[in-house]
Amino acid sequence: xxxxxxxxxxxxxxxxxxxxxxxxGNTRGMAPAGAVLETGGLSGxxxxxxxxxxxxxxxxxxxxxxxxxxxxxxxxxxxxPMDHRALLGTAGVPTIGGVAAANISGPRRVxxxxxxxxxxxxxxxxxxxxxxxxxxxxxKNVTGYDLVKLLAGSYGTxxxxxxxxxxxxxxxxxxxxxxxxxxxxxxxxxxxxxxxGSPYDVTGAAHAPVGVDGTxxxxxxxxxxxxxxxxxSEQLKTQLGKFGxxxxxxxxxxxAAGWKWIRDVEGFATQEGDVWRISVKxxxxxxxxxxxxxxxxxxxxxxxxxxxxxxxxxDIRPLLAGISGHATLVRAGDETKAQIAMLHPERAPVAALTxxxxxxxxPRGILNTGLMG
Amino acid sequence: xxxxxxxPDILALKPLLVKKLQEVLPHDAVIHEExxxxxxxxxALTAYRCPPLAAVLxxxxxxxxxxxxxxxxxxxxxxxRGAGTSLAGGALPTADSVILGVARMSEVLETDYDNRFxxxxxxxxxxxxxxxxxxxxxxxxxxxxxxxxxxxSGNIAMNSGGAHCLKYGVTTNNLLGVTMVQMxxxxxxxxxxxxxxxxxxxxxxxxxxxxxxGVVTEAxxxxxxxxxxxxxxxxxxxxxxxxxxxxxxxxxxxxLPVAIEFMDRPCIRATEAFAGAGYPDCEALLIVEVEGSDxxxxxxxxxxxxxxxSHNPVELRESNSADESAxxxxxxxxxxxAMGQINDYxxxxxxxxxxxxxxxxxxxxxxSKEYGLGVGNVFHAGDGNMHPLILFNANKPGDLEKCEAFGxxxxxxxxxxxxxxxxxxxxxxxxxxxxxxxxxxxxxxxQMAVKDVFDPKWLLNPAKVFxxxxxxxxxxxxx
Numbered sequence: 127x128x129x130x131x132x133x134x135x136x137x138x139x140x141x142x143x144x145x146x147x148x149x150x151g152n153t154r155g156m157a158p159a160g161a162v163l164e165t166g167g168l169s170g171x172x173x174x175x176x177x178x179x180x181x182x183x184x185x186x187x188x189x190x191x192x193x194x195x196x197x198x199x200x201x202x203x204x205x206x207p208m209d210h211r212a213l214l215g216t217a218g219v220p221t222i223g224g225v226a227a228a229n230i231s232g233p234r235r236v237x238x239x240x241x242x243x244x245x246x247x248x249x250x251x252x253x254x255x256x257x258x259x260x261x262x263x264x265x266k267n268v269t270g271y272d273l274v275k276l277l278a279g280s281y282g283t284x285x286x287x288x289x290x291x292x293x294x295x296x297x298x299x300x301x302x303x304x305x306x307x308x309x310x311x312x313x314x315x316x317x318x319x320x321x322x323g324s325p326y327d328v329t330g331a332a333h334a335p336v337g338v339d340g341t342x343x344x345x346x347x348x349x350x351x352x353x354x355x356x357x358x359s360e361q362l363k364t365q366l367g368k369f370g371x372x373x374x375x376x377x378x379x380x381x382a383a384g385w386k387w388i389r390d391v392e393g394f395a396t397q398e399g400d401v402w403r404i405s406v407k408x409x410x411x412x413x414x415x416x417x418x419x420x421x422x423x424x425x426x427x428x429x430x431x432x433x434x435x436x437x438x439x440x441d442i443r444p445l446l447a448g449i450s451g452h453a454t455l456v457r458a459g460d461e462t463k464a465q466i467a468m469l470h471p472e473r474a475p476v477a478a479l480t481x482x483x484x485x486x487x488x489p490r491g492i493l494n495t496g497l498m499g
Numbered sequence: 500x501x502x503x504x505x506x507p508d509i510l511a512l513k514p515l516l517v518k519k520l521q522e523v524l525p526h527d528a529v530i531h532e533e534x535x536x537x538x539x540x541x542x543a544l545t546a547y548r549c550p551p552l553a554a555v556l557x558x559x560x561x562x563x564x565x566x567x568x569x570x571x572x573x574x575x576x577x578x579x580r581g582a583g584t585s586l587a588g589g590a591l592p593t594a595d596s597v598i599l600g601v602a603r604m605s606e607v608l609e610t611d612y613d614n615r616f617x618x619x620x621x622x623x624x625x626x627x628x629x630x631x632x633x634x635x636x637x638x639x640x641x642x643x644x645x646x647x648x649x650x651x652s653g654n655i656a657m658n659s660g661g662a663h664c665l666k667y668g669v670t671t672n673n674l675l676g677v678t679m680v681q682m683x684x685x686x687x688x689x690x691x692x693x694x695x696x697x698x699x700x701x702x703x704x705x706x707x708x709x710x711x712x713g714v715v716t717e718a719x720x721x722x723x724x725x726x727x728x729x730x731x732x733x734x735x736x737x738x739x740x741x742x743x744x745x746x747x748x749x750x751x752x753x754x755l756p757v758a759i760e761f762m763d764r765p766c767i768r769a770t771e772a773f774a775g776a777g778y779p780d781c782e783a784l785l786i787v788e789v790e791g792s793d794x795x796x797x798x799x800x801x802x803x804x805x806x807x808x809s810h811n812p813v814e815l816r817e818s819n820s821a822d823e824s825a826x827x828x829x830x831x832x833x834x835x836x837a838m839g840q841i842n843d844y845x846x847x848x849x850x851x852x853x854x855x856x857x858x859x860x861x862x863x864x865x866x867s868k869e870y871g872l873g874v875g876n877v878f879h880a881g882d883g884n885m886h887p888l889i890l891f892n893a894n895k896p897g898d899l900e901k902c903e904a905f906g907x908x909x910x911x912x913x914x915x916x917x918x919x920x921x922x923x924x925x926x927x928x929x930x931x932x933x934x935x936x937x938x939x940x941x942x943x944x945x946q947m948a949v950k951d952v953f954d955p956k957w958l959l960n961p962a963k964v965f966x967x968x969x970x971x972x973x974x975x976x977x978x
Contacts, residue, residue, distance in 0.1 A: 177747030325727050354795040407616075
């Protein structure tokens with residue numbers, strides 16, 4: 127099923143008598159049981175006002191189309207959404223609705239905020255087939271409850287997104303990456319904390335124990351006007367000098383490739399094993415790595431996001447007991463996926479709340495059944 | 500403003516309720532004498548007042564849970580209260596409700612500069628959160644103008660903004676986690692020092708829920724390192740349209756100032772008479788502030804000034820010292836006081852798409868003549884969050900009602916052009932009955948379904964946010 131309008135989408139859900147498997151670009155390899163409901167037919171930009179930093183777009187619009195339009199006005203999605211295709215070995219075309227439904231954010235999340243922080247409004251169809259709206263297209267809006275945040279990251283289980291309003295931001299004219307070579311994980315996190323705690327507005331801080339050339343590399347990104355970038359990267363180069371051998375990279379192509387390598391976890395793409403994404407407070411990052419005894423790890427968000435490559439079929443969550451945060455199983459074989467929940471199980475009082483909310487929005491339990499637990 | 504009739508059965512329970520509350524709280528934390536409960540009869544929306552049945556001042560999560568359990572079991576409504584600075588009546592009690600004030604919960608529980616967060620009890624004031632991390636040159640970004648007095652609990656309830664949110668976002672973008680007590684006494688921990696939710700983003704819906712889902716007792720807040728410096732520039736224009744175009748062009752040029760403030764002629768004249776900041780007598784005035792090192796500020800201001808000049812400003816004033824910066828901000832910061840000296844005023848906070856600015860200002864001017872009430876406009880132009888200040892005389896019979904009708908018309912206009920009723924103050928009781936202008940019945944149903952989950956008996960801050968008629972079936976069913 128592939129509705130072309132919001133009204134058709136509503137009719138399909140209203141008329142459904144069995145579970146629906148909601149599909150944007152199908153780049154995540156999630157395939158909950160049910161008849162496939164594709165959102166790709168709901169495509170196109172409704173409003174784009176560069177001077178107001180706002181974009182209203184239908185949910186099935188390809189991310190690439192959105193990014194190209196924004197780039198034509200020197201703007202961008204600030205939260206740098208990841209493209210899962212290389213890591214998961216999937217084809218398909220990522221959609222903006224898929225990004226929103228899974229609250230997908232990349233390295234810039236640590237400074238700019240997550241996808242949900244840039245979502246100003248949504249239109250969606252709930253499990254009863256009712257068309258609903260929340261938020262709007264203005265940057266400050268506290269009118270009623272913020273269901274926009276609730277829908278962001280709800281993986282289609284509360285409703286199928288039909289339209290999303292975003293706040294967008296200017297794309298800076300210059301960028302640089304301050305590189306430190308050869309650090310161990312704990313020292314790298316300290317260096318990234320120092321950078322993120324500086325006044326230099328760092329927009330990315332990642333550490334790969336095994337970089338592209340096989341040795342450890344720590345990356346700190348600065349973006350802005352040319353003069354500011356030059357000044358800040360020099361300041362950081364000086365301040366981070368105590369941690370190790372520091373250099374500054376300013377080649378635009380190398381920067382883009384380097385941060386895409388982090389964003390899309392390209393280092394694990396061709397390696398076998400399950401892939402986990404673990405969110406903790408940054409200083410706990412190395413503790414996570416030590417607890418896992420993984421085949422490989424990579425740190426983003428200053429150490430607060432740990433990507434781990436692990437033995438297939440292993441549930442790592444018991445190993446992380448005592449560390450606050452959550453672990454998401456991003457890549458695994460079907461058998462493992464059937465046994466280990468994708469999302470971190472919630473504690474009892476919270477689980478009761480979320481189950482009850484899901485029941486309100488989808489009383490028949492037909493939207494991506496079981497995907498969130 | 501209509502409020503539900505107090506339930507006589509609950510009023511009759513007062514002696515028993517007070518006795519039970521005194522069993523779980525220190526003696527001076529239960530306020531029940533009529534002369535004392537009067538202190539809690541209103542918040543900053545002073546036009547509406549009603550002393551509560553009682554007020555309690557717990558010191559921690561456990562005491563909050565004990566209070567809520569008692570009230571829940573007895574079916575007594577609870578109105579959470581931060582510092583009582585709400586302009587929307589968010590903390591207005593009913594006669595049969597208990598005010599739960601968090602004023603005694605003001606401790607800093609944890610400060611972590613390496614991981615860039617602070618964990619506080621939510622009765623702590625906004626400014627004193629920044630104060631607690633100032634020694635290391637950090638700050639908490641959201642800065643509502645009441646920040647000296649307002650509490651973090653209220654900031655979370657209303658998802659408060661401030662002048663600098665164009666760059667730093669509002670409360671929800673800076674809130675990492677909460678400890679919250681549900682109406683039945685259940686304590687939940689949501690989020691923490693890590694980023695993003697593992698499941699549904701409950702934190703996102705709790706923030707801005709106006710104290711209707713639970714009482715937030717502790718909050719984990721993101722802190723940031725202070726920029727090296729900041730500097731404003733002032734520009735005057737002879738039309739609102741041109742000032743609006745200038746704002747749009749600055750943003751399109753890729754400059755992201757931390758603040759873009761706008762004042763119109765009535766407001767400029769009022770503040771000049773009051774504060775004498777030396778503002779030009781023009782139609783529209785902008786204050787644009789940027790941050791960074793001196794050289795970075797120069798780099799950004801050069802671009803901003805070039806854009807401003809292309810719009811033929813009647814005044815363009817750069818700051819060359821801290822003193823000059825303070826003078827540029829003086830009038831803006833005195834605006835509310837200046838308007839207050841002319842007469843009583845009502846402050847609105849509807850938000851509009853920024854390209855609708857000239858049209859909305861023109862319509863407000865026309866309506867001002869129709870209603871015969873003066874209005875000054877001062878607002879955050881970068882994000883379209885307006886603050887029309889309507890002047891009226893509270894002692895003149897009928898003036899408040901006329902002012903409220905004018906205000907409602909302005910807010911309906913905001914919705915009509917694609918904006919919303921409230922950008923940062925919240926709905927409270929003030930804008931409750933206008934919700935039908937922004938939302939269809941089913942949109943409100945979807946919101947109320949969330950309250951049904953967190954507070955099935957509709958005891959927490961009832962009769963707020965949703966029109967009384969809309970929430971009536973649920974409130975009555977729960978009785």
